[in-house]
Amino acid sequence: MSADPFENVKATILSAHESTTPGEKVNFYNSWAKDYDQHVAVLDYRAPTLAADSVLPHFSGSRKSAAVLDVACGTGLVAKQMKKRGFELFVGVDGSDAMLNEAKESGLYQDLKQCLLGEEPFPALWAGSFDVVMIVGALSVGQVPVAVVRDLCEAAKPGGLICMTTRSNSDNLRYKTALERELQQMEKEGLWSCVEITEVDGSVQQQSRPVCVDG
Numbered sequence: 001m002s003a004d005p006f007e008n009v010k011a012t013i014l015s016a017h018e019s020t021t022p023g024e025k026v027n028f029y030n031s032w033a034k035d036y037d038q039h040v041a042v043l044d045y046r047a048p049t050l051a052a053d054s055v056l057p058h059f060s061g062s063r064k065s066a067a068v069l070d071v072a073c074g075t076g077l078v079a080k081q082m083k084k085r086g087f088e089l090f091v092g093v094d095g096s097d098a099m100l101n102e103a104k105e106s107g108l109y110q111d112l113k114q115c116l117l118g119e120e121p122f123p124a125l126w127a128g129s130f131d132v133v134m135i136v137g138a139l140s141v142g143q144v145p146v147a148v149v150r151d152l153c154e155a156a157k158p159g160g161l162i163c164m165t166t167r168s169n170s171d172n173l174r175y176k177t178a179l180e181r182e183l184q185q186m187e188k189e190g191l192w193s194c195v196e197i198t199e200v201d202g203s204v205q206q207q208s209r210p211v212c213v214d215g
Helices: 005-016 022-042 047-058 077-084 097-106 148-155 170-188
Strands: 067-071 089-094 111-114 130-135 156-164 193-197 211-214
Touching (some): 022 097, 130 148, 148 170
Parallel strands (some): 130 156
């Protein structure tokens, strides 16, 4: 084990991609949940902050009454940033029970659901329910399948916002290309329209690409 905390955390994150089956991935995140916030703080993980900031210029309704779906919510880092910006109503979904337990401890969520994204369908009752849908840090190779973006669209209200991030580093280029292709196809189908794409420079851990779309 390296004496460098940054390198140790980086190795932990990279090991997530070595888990090949859904069950293995869930076990990995269950084992990581207690240390997750501390580890990503070491990396100066900015994606939740960047994503929350990217929503604000496009959201004109009441933040206090807006329903926010936090997809792959983890311990609640995205909800914490959205709360700082005036949003108060959160529903979280994640595949890891241990992550959801940490999110519950935050006290931010009105509801939390366990769902293995890409393996299990979104709850039907969510269709057309959310003013804002967020997915941060999960749209990348070895994590959530590209097809999940159609579930995000289903969950958003007409005219709602969907914000997502993906990584731009070399090991994620094929996934990123497939994601962009799917988003473009959905735009052609009239399911949503892109309102902003932001490229962010930084280290492998920090690179993200917030995209806001109208659902």
